[in-house]
Amino acid sequence: MHIEKAVIISNSEVAHQIWEMKFEAPMIAKASKGAGEFINILAMENWQNPLRRPMSIASSDGTTLSIIYKIFGEVTTILSNKRPGDYIEILGPLGNTFSHWQNDHHPILVGGGVGLAPILNLQHECKSAGVDHSIIIGARSANEHFIDHEPDRKIYLTTDDGTAGESGTVMGPLERLVADNTKPYIYACGPEPMLVAIREFSLAQNIPAQLSVESYMGCGVGLCQGCVIPRQNGEIQHHSYHQKYSLVCLDGPVYEAEDIQFV
Ligand SMILES: Cc1cc2nc3c(=O)[nH]c(=O)nc-3n(C[C@H](O)[C@H](O)[C@H](O)COP(=O)(O)OP(=O)(O)OC[C@H]3O[C@@H](n4cnc5c(N)ncnc54)[C@H](O)[C@@H]3O)c2cc1C
Structure with missing residues (x-):
């Protein structure tokens, strides 16, 4: 794990309120082990926003990293005002990675x-x-959306209001693709209601699924204990809650669907 001052290469709005930022972070990029990991960003060195904000690594090429972020509140707004040449201080890489499919699986x-x-x-x-x-x-x-709906290339978009791709949620194409492939393996990250639906579906269909969970967290390194998620069938043992709850920042953010539950 490193703390690095990352110089911003580009920062632009790619869709409504959704931004992509690329920055140089050679230490963290080299240490990165794969998709699923995140970084914790200190956007300003002042006491107004002392807590870092977690963001998944969207790409890494050995020297640069990128993130894709939505403007939610104060810190993501500050991030969107950064310009090339400005810097952010990042801590990472944090968390685990998706583990890979085997043999003839269709991810x-x-x-x-x-x-x-x-x-x-x-x-x-x-x-x-x-x-x-x-x-x-x-x-x-x-x-x-900033990616095109191209079913011929196995890229499927959905929108709740039907204005792009298929109308409805991701469950429509997911159920179809699962039916059409002999050995599907699901990998998912998104809002909790989506993860709940995918978890229930994968368990009911007995399909392996890995879910990346975005719990609100304070520190990202296991100190604040703020990002817990209940383990499936976990129990408090020896006066410790660690068998019952998992820390998303240290054990996650990626979990096998059957290992966790949402409350
Ligand atoms: C492991 C991990 C990876 C993440 N990756 C990304 C990413 O790639 N792109 C991205 O845009 N966001 C990601 N997030 C969420 C991101 O960290 C928050 O959107 C960000 O911290 C918001 O900061 P803010 O100061 O702008 O908003 P705040 O003022 O802190 O939040 C505004 C409101 O948004 C809601 N909110 C903020 N963060 C979360 C959250 N994590 N869960 C539930 N509700 C929340 C709360 O209701 C809060 O009151 C990730 C979170 C985690 C834990």
Whole structure:
């Protein structure tokens, strides 16, 4: 794990309120082990926003990293005002990675909203390994998409309001792709209702699924204990809650669907 002052190379709005930032971070980029990991960003060195903000690594090429972020509140607004040449201080790489498919599995990658960031990183790994895969990207409306709907290339978009791709949620194309492939393997990151639906579906269909969970967290390194998620069938043992709850920052953010539960 490193702390690095990362010089911003580019920062632009790629869809409505959704930004992509690229920056030089050679130490963290070299240490990065794969898709799923995140960094913790200190946007300003002042006491107004002392807590770092976690962001998934969307791409890494050995010296530069990129993130894709949605403007939610104060710090993501500050990030969107950064210009090339400015810097941010980042801590990382943090968390675990998606573990890879085996043999003849067909990875189905599912990204909802800015949960797309680690999914695009995983898609890059699929492409580099020459693995046939499908990707489903869900958003509320067309203006939140920055990738084209290309079913011929196994890229499926969905929108809640039907303004781009298929109307409805990611579950439509997901159920179809699962039915059409003999050995599907689901990888997903996105809002909790989407992860809940995918978890229930994968367990009911007995399909392996890995879910990347974005719990709100204070520190990212296991100190604040703020990002817990209940383990499936976990119990408090020896007066410790660690068998019952997992820390997303240290044990996650990627979990096998059957290992966790949402409350
Ligand atoms: C492991 C991990 C990876 C993440 N990766 C990305 C990413 O790639 N792109 C991206 O845009 N965001 C990502 N997030 C979420 C991101 O960290 C928050 O959007 C960000 O911290 C918001 O900061 P802010 O100061 O702009 O908003 P704040 O003022 O801190 O938040 C505004 C409001 O948004 C809601 N909110 C903010 N963050 C979260 C959250 N994590 N979970 C639930 N509700 C939240 C809260 O209701 C909060 O009151 C990730 C979170 C985690 C834990």
